[in-house]
Amino acid sequence: MSWTDVLIFVGAMAAIALALALVQRFVPHPNRAPHNEVAGFIFAGVGVLYAVLLGFVVVSVWGNVGAAEQTSFNEADSLGVYWISRSLPLPLGAQIERQTLEYAHVVESTEWPLMTRHQSSRRRPTWSTT
Numbered sequence: 001m002s003w004t005d006v007l008i009f010v011g012a013m014a015a016i017a018l019a020l021a022l023v024q025r026f027v028p029h030p031n032r033a034p035h036n037e038v039a040g041f042i043f044a045g046v047g048v049l050y051a052v053l054l055g056f057v058v059v060s061v062w063g064n065v066g067a068a069e070q071t072s073f074n075e076a077d078s079l080g081v082y083w084i085s086r087s088l089p090l091p092l093g094a095q096i097e098r099q100t101l102e103y104a105h106v107v108e109s110t111e112w113p114l115m116t117r118h119q120s121s122r123r124r125p126t127w128s129t130t
Contacts, residue, residue, distance in 0.1 A: 075107075079100060079103075079104060081096065081100055082096075082097060082100040082101070082104075084096075085097040085100060110123070
């Protein structure tokens, strides 16, 4: 959540409070009383719409969390090549082991801190799969 989001939220709440204060001040209670029953139905409808919207948001976020979890599991599983590289002949095995360790180090020291700030690295990897 950024400061812009907070300002928009606070501004909207202030505008609603101001509108409510103006209605309370300039529209007498006897003029508003006949509309109380209608307002109850409107609030119920808005409540149902909010509940449905909240349900969609929860399902969407849940799906995104599941996809991110699966991606991280796949990436961790692919680092298993490190153990395979130890049984390969020396020039190739040592190179794959070094590249795997370099990749893990870059992810831990560079990518994860950037991800906490919702950013990504533009750096191209120096290792290759060939």
